[in-house]
Amino acid sequence: MKSVAEICSDLIRFDTTNPGSGERPAAEYVATLLADAGLKPVVFESAPRRTTVVARVEGDSPDALLVHGHLDVVPADPAEWQMHPFSGEIVDDCVYGRGAVDMKGSCAMTIATVLDLQARGVRPKRDLVLAFLADEEATGDYGSRHAVTEHRELFDGVTEAISESGGFSVTSGDVRVYPIAVGERGTSWMELTAHGVAGHGSRPAVDNPVATLVHALSRVASYQWPVRLTPSVAALLENLSEVIGRPIDLDRLDEEAARLGALGTLFKGQIRNSANPTMLSAGYKVNVVPSTASAHVDGRYLPGLQEEFLATIDELLGPKITREFVNLEDAPAAPYPSAFFDELGAALVAEDPGARPVPYVMSGGTDAKSFARIGIKGYGFAPLMLRPDLDYFGMFHGKDERVPVEGLEFGTRVLTRLLTHA
Structure with a gap:
């Protein structure tokens, strides 16, 4: 075999x-x-x-x-x-x-x-x-x-x-933390389109869709999404506080994530929504202002926060940008605490007595x-x-x-x- x-x-x-x-x-x-x-x-x-x-x-x-x-x-x-x-x-x-x-x-x-x-x-x-x-x-x-x-x-x-x-080890001193995923952030892949007036590149633009789109993408990329602690992420932070022997400062989570290194990666991308521009497409000739410009954005949102996420995106984009979903998937969540979670943790501890199973929310999907x-x-x-x-x-x-x-x-x-x- x-x-x-x-x-x-x-x-x-x-x-x-x-x-x-x-x-x-x-x-x-x-x-x-x-x-x-x-x-x-x-x-x-x-x-x-x-x-x-x-x-x-x-x-x-x-x-x-x-x-x-x-x-x-x-x-x-x-x-x-x-x-x-x-x-x-x-x-x-x-x-x-x-x-x-x-x-x-x-x-x-x-x-x-x-x-x-x-x-x-x-x-x-x-x-x-x-x-x-x-x-x-x-x-x-x-x-x-x-x-x-x-x-x-x-x-x-x-x-x-x-x-x-999930179920992989993250070593911190003498402790091996094993995050078990009990949820994922939702997926919102979007195509954005700006419409404008085509014209010669040497003349003052009447309504340049490339500029409109770039300004909108800049707002999206620079936006600082607020921290939103879901119950599962809050439980993770409580468990990690016990592992490191001190409370994690909930008002300074970004600094805490950087300070904790590998353990910080378990919550750095899970404490807020995110939206990253990933693709751009516009024009066909350097001296022609095109009539349209488009881009793609990879959006992710925490369980229960889809409505808040999309409302914020629309506000950042402004009225001149339209969006269509390339892929929209809800943020699933599994029961925690639960008897099955305990089974998963017990299987880890049986093979690694130094294991510390903790709940975890995936940043991706x-x-x-x-x-x-x-x-x-x-x-x-x-x-x-x-x-x-x-x-x-x-x-x-x-x-x-x-x-x-x-x-x-x-x-x-x-x-x-x-x-x-x-």
Whole structure:
């Protein structure tokens, strides 16, 4: 049976860059592994080569847990990497390659855990639904959104889910903090358009849409969003205060985040909404004032704050800018405190007695948003014990992405404890 590191390496070698040629080869590999272990994977496509795999493992209770991950990855330029990003090489006890952290490593942990249970004839304590999805690195239209609308029956009985961006260790002195995501910020990707009067570039502009748009973007980019402490983030700050042995100053959270280093990254991007201009498009010739100019903005908002976020955006843009949503997704939240959160934390502590599980809200987003549409409560839990010097957040979409082999092996042991009566 393949090791978790070998499965991770194999998955990385499939170039599933999004946009690109699709996830089909990686999906077929996953489906073969599951079928060879005696499962009956369902493979479907939302478009040619945009492939998803779903399988159910029968457990002692029909109250099912969804374990989902995505097979697509963001682009990687080989010239910027020490090793080819799709080599899957294991060097210095780390698996290198695009997707090692985000999130083929996590998919490999799930697969390795389930294959081991099947080989040993161990039934999980509840039904498991495994989903290996397409298109998470875009909108999910070809992956999770398609799955919950066109294949809803595959998720019957599922009440909770676990996936990426949680359960990893952040070392602070002698304590290893393990943030478990109980929510995500919502997504508001917007296309902005300014309309004006076309004319010759050498003459005084009547109504230059480029200038109008640039001024509006400047207001958006420079706006200092107010701190908004949601209950989950407040709980995180309370837990971190206990870890560091002093109260965190809630009136100086930006300074506290900088002072706390790695621990500060757990709340720095989660205490307020944000909006970042990311793309600009206007004109076709240097001496022509165009009639339109457009831009894209990546907006993120905390649970419960969509209305406040959009009202602020409209005020910043002003009346001459129109906006359309490229992607609008609500900010999902899972119950905390909860018995299931305690189960996740107990599985970590069982493998790492120095673990300190804490609640966490993701600054970005995952496929949990799609599953929330059908009532599934999603938790970020892809357990990894990491070396203190490894910049976990820097691995996401960064160059030389890698994951320690020992971290993957730790993750499979934690998952085994979570999924079984061990």
